[in-house]
Amino acid sequence: MKKTLVKSLAMTFVGSLLVAGTAMAIPTLDFGVIAPSTGSISYSGGNAPLVGSGISVDEVVGLDTVINNGIIFKVLNGLLNFSTGALTGTWEWGGSPNSSISVVGTVDLNNNGLVDGTDITGTLLQGNFGVAEVDHLSGVFHIAGAAFTDYKNPDLLDLYGLPTTDSNGNQMQYSGNFNLSFAAVFVADGAAFTSTRINSGDITNTPVPEPATMLLLGTGLVGLAGARRRNKAAKKV
Structure with a gap:
């Protein structure tokens, strides 16, 4: 038995x-934020959202992709911007139709460091938030993490052999996450803060199953x- x-x-x-x-x-797309990074991440207190503005995105790589698996392409003038839904707990935020996240820039296909006709330029991803939170670990070190859903630039998806439409012929939705480390003076959990020192992070995306x-x-x-x-x-x- x-x-x-x-x-x-x-x-x-x-x-x-x-x-x-x-x-x-x-297969997964991974956008890399490499220190030193421009931009800011902030929370103004109360019911306000977590906001990221002008955070530089430096590269993109495909993991377990059909095409260009493991190949890194530089992103020129790449910027991450986001605004979550309202506060739901201590340094925790939800999603809403009014929340937003986007990455814009140019994927430098020929690696010449110039924006030209052979590159992929424009909005690379755009979507809405599910959840987000900030954790203070020690000193001035913090980590912001989030989950969201988004849609991708079809040319970027083709670059890595990723699906552009689902089984019903609709535009393929992607499931995203990010983690961003940053420095900010710590006052107390849940307090307002602003940081202009973004260290590094990743923005990852996979097709919604x-x-x-x-x-x-x-x-x-x-x-x-x-x-x-x-x-x-x-x-x-």
Whole structure:
């Protein structure tokens, strides 16, 4: 009986790992913010949003992409701007239709350091926030993290062989996250602050999974949970 339960757990766990492995292989775009960076990040207190303005974006790379996997392209005049939804907790913010995030600039395809006709220029991503938060670690060091959804420049997607439309023929939505480290004088958690010293960070994006993929992942996790429950019940017998 015990061996059967262990085998069931093992098989379910391996199955969930296979599903997770597939998820981990999802192609990702990673925009890099390299210190020293221009711009600012601020919170004015009360119900105000977290705002990032003119933060320089220096490069973009594709990870596990069909085309140009691991190839880094410089971004000329790249800027990240964002404004979250309203405050929901101590240095925590939500999303709203009025929230926004965008990256504009030029992907330097021929690596000549000039904006010319062969490059990808304009809005590279644009979307709305889900959640955001700021954490103070020590001294003046802080980290801002966020989750959002956005749409990409189709030429940029083609560069890395990423999907431009979903299975219904609609423009492909992408799931994004960012982490930005910055320095600011610490007063107290939840206090207003302004920082013009952005250290570094990443803005990452992956295609939003199709419902069938999410169902497969959910089935694997439910199966693992069921095996755990059966194992606990067997121990009580």
